[in-house]
Amino acid sequence: MSTVPKAVLRPAAAHDRSPRRRVWVRFLRHRGARAGAAALGALALIAAAAPWIAPGDPAATGEDRFLEAPGPVHWFGTDDLGRDVLTRVVHGGRISLVVGLVAVGVAAVAGAAIGLVTGYYGGRLDNVVMRGMDLLMAFPGVLLALLVIAILGRGLVNVMIAVGIADVPSFVRLVRGSVLSAREHVYVEAARAVGLPDRLILLRHMLPNVFAPLLVVSTLEVGNAILVASSLSFLGLGAQPPSPEWGAMLAAGREYMRTAWWLTVFPGLAIAFTVLAVNLLGDGLRDAIDPRLSRS
């Protein structure tokens, strides 16, 4: 294997620096992407630094400060058990980001693995798997997640699993599509002729091609995952008390909508802000990688 010139084995693009640099430049120029990346960076920083910057314990009840309006001491006010809302919102950020990243990460890895294998080998395996994916996609949006929760029971971990399962089909389709078109290229035939094991072909040739769109879709899906997860927690099916998950906080704050508007406004704002940042980032990535896609 080492005697074969590398130029035959690798597609030209990987060696050529300039397309990658062009993508990077386009990304940096995209206003939305910059804003999204900046916002997301800030959020991640805040979330990571939560124990130090957020004053106090998110679960600490306060005896004489129930349902206080936002003020100099409690910037976001306090809730019905006397807990500081700002602290809870900040800690909730960690939860949401973890949920989004883990659910989509797992779905992306699983989806890519399935897509690679089924796209490359084709045949009956491909047929069966794609029928299965179509079926999963036949369940609209949140419904699949609800069904998974009905089976597994409530809880944040199960929500991550549910959202992950719901996301897998789109990743499979994406990767498979890319593999199908890449499969016919000359260098692949050459690699096979030379005796390169299949898994190396998949990893070194197919995967890099699909990496960019995979990243874009993953980013956009993280936003969606956060939305679905918070919806499920809002319904009481996700995070359990005293978890400061944003959706759960909104559910708890509902009772006091009339008297304590801050319980409804701030956690929701946090969700919207985070998802917006993620969406901007994803849009920017997509535009940077393929400007033609921005028209769709």
Add this chain to the structure above:
Amino acid sequence: MGLYVLRRLVSAVPVFVGIATIVFLVLQVLPGDPVAMMLGFSVTAEATARLRAELGLDDPLWVQYVRYWRNLARGDLGRSMSMDVPVAQALWAQFPATLQLTVAGMGCAIVLGMLLGVLAAVRHHTWWDTATMTVALAGVSIPSFWLGLLLILAFAVHLNWFPITGQGGWERLVLPAVAVGLRAAGLLARLTRSSVLEVLRDDYVTTARAKGAPERRVIFHHVLRNALIPVVTVAGLQFGQLMSGAVIIESVFAREGLGRLIVYGIMQRDILLVQGAALFLATTYVLVNLAVDLSYAVLDPRIRLGAEAAR
């Protein structure tokens, strides 16, 4: 066209079979003892045995599967343990409310989305464009249930314009419909915008303008007709999302519907109820997609005239 319709109908069947099978399997993969859950507090040895026999849970899998299909053919989805009524009856009673909300949300999404999209495209590169697109982006990023809460907070609690409880009357439908439809409206707005923009560049538009046609005629007669096809398709495909959204919004606005039924079923571990509702919703989704595909046959002359569109 007949062939196209036939092919579409036929291809929907295995999808339905697949959905029904997945739903069937849900009961089989439940951890814990579903029978004990269903009986709730009244569990005794003989009650458990009786229920297992009734549900046929001790039979081999394929026997249960056949029975499942036989029951489905009769419209029998089992009996809800927590509500003590036949599941099918409970679902049919709640379905119209969900459907109503979904359709209202769709109407809102279409009208609002189209308006915003056309506006943004026609006023391309002005602040209108950025403003409407920002709104569209926000619509996609804001959690719909939060939007629902905010709408209640603003309009029902503080401004006192709308009543908030449950059913009855168009005024109780407005806020939930907006909450359901806004996300799709955002998507449709972006889609409409780019679609219209693309068409605006086409030759025949320049020709029409060159001929001296008034701008309004250019837009309505030429641009929109073409730009809206992909939008229609997407709108139809959004039905599933809208329905899922409706399911959640129902809880926010304390409305009747399948949403509350599902959440209730999950909380009460009433598996038959959840199964039935899932089957119902998924089937509706498939049927709507089918309808969109078929309507495509009507709208797209290539199909109507018999040529197979490049798929």
Add this chain to the structure above:
Amino acid sequence: MSLRSLVALRGMLVAGVVALSLAGMPWAETPRHASAAPAGGGAIVIAIRAEPDTLDPHATGSRRAYAVMKNVFDTLVYRGPDNKFHPWLAESWEHSADGKTYRFRLRRGVRFHDGTPFNAEAVVFNLNRIVDPATRSRTARALLGPYERSRAVNANTVEITFASTVSPSGLLDSLSQAWFGMVSPAAARAAGADFGRRPVGTGPYRFREWRPQNQIVLERFPGYDWGSPAFNRKAPALGEITFRFIPEDATRVAALERGEVDLVQEVATDAVERFTRNPTYVVVRGVAPGGPVIFWLNTEAELLSDVRVRKAILHGFNRNGLVRGVYQGHVVPAEGPLSPSTWGYTKKVEGLYRYDPSRAKRLLEEAGWTPGPDGTRVKGGRPLALRLGDLFDRRRGEYFQANMRQIGVHIEFRLVSSAELFGMTRRAGDYEMASTWYASSDPHILNLLFHSSNVGTGFAISRWRDQTLDAKLAEAFATMDDARRAAIYEEIQLYIMERALLVPLYAETEIDAIKARFKGYRLDRGQYPELFEVVIQD
């Protein structure tokens, strides 16, 4: 894209408009009142928190069902606000000296809603139905005690025989509860399992409609004139009652303010002020007798088997903080297994476990639990982590969680449905704590909650098996003399608290708000809505 016909554009706009108008169509609407004009006397719409599971009085133990059922079914006796028993379907009663045989003389001329007559045979049918396993009765069956048989001595006299002594006050209290509502034998036989959806009784109101997830409508039963003499009228004035299910507290309250309902049950504590200050409404309160809201301590769970741990938990809980802060003083603190408004409650349970976190920590140390790295105490590598499930209110669980963290006890708290609660408490190893609340106007509810025979049935959730306690409970149940009964129940309450079988929180206060134009509304002994005497006066 090539040219399209005008169909596409028009179709698009039409689709949007059609969607909007279709959606607004009334085909999925629910009218506010099920009928156009109720049968004279006016109508009342009541917002209740949850939908009843069934309206079969023998088969349910749900408070929501009770509130509805008490209008559809009458009972043999009525327990008035003075705590005394008054005749209702039974005109008079007597019992044997040994307390094993009771005779009730029934009122004549009473009919069921389906026209069939109410008589001794009907009573026999009802009692046998309660003990019949097919009915799956829990609450009624448990309250009936050592029932052996009953027979119709003649058309209007029924004799009930018990296997062992039953105290008159205990039995009469059971019979006064809606779980012992008299159902029509003909209707019950005909409807079978569906009776709960189409109830037929002798009550002042008959069942008209039940729209699931929405409401239940009752209409006045013409010809009803056998109201208990405890009421100030023979038959109620209202023509129609609608119970609407609105689980969300805020929505329920808003419904009253908007005039969509006339009476709201379980007004959330933070909304009470709005109604007390407003003359358009009247706020009615009552402290529910029976069991208070408690957190059971599962004595069979490994982590809670040591009484010192249990006592530590009791000392570590800040009851006053919960009552004054979270519930803004609208509920009454409870320190024993009975709520303070129950007959037979003893004040001696008060002060047994004062809030004392340092004492709690000492007890835990004594029991061998030392603080672990994250604050939770450990012993032999095992953390002191307790699972707690609550049916309704997350606030008390979360507050308790925070209290327990201070003393190094980790609480895993979840809001659960009744089905899940059952699933949790069925086996000793699946939970450490659970929250329940049982209302009862008589202390014999303690039998249900603490007798060892009820372990594993969903009732005696602390799983304490103790012959001494069982004997005392049996004795109290069978004592004919009320003063002696009260004394035994006092012993029982202290016995239970000394062994720390539960964490009492507070006595549930029923707070209702009703429009002032409805006069004569009150809560009955069990704190259920008493609508019999309500009239509308504008």
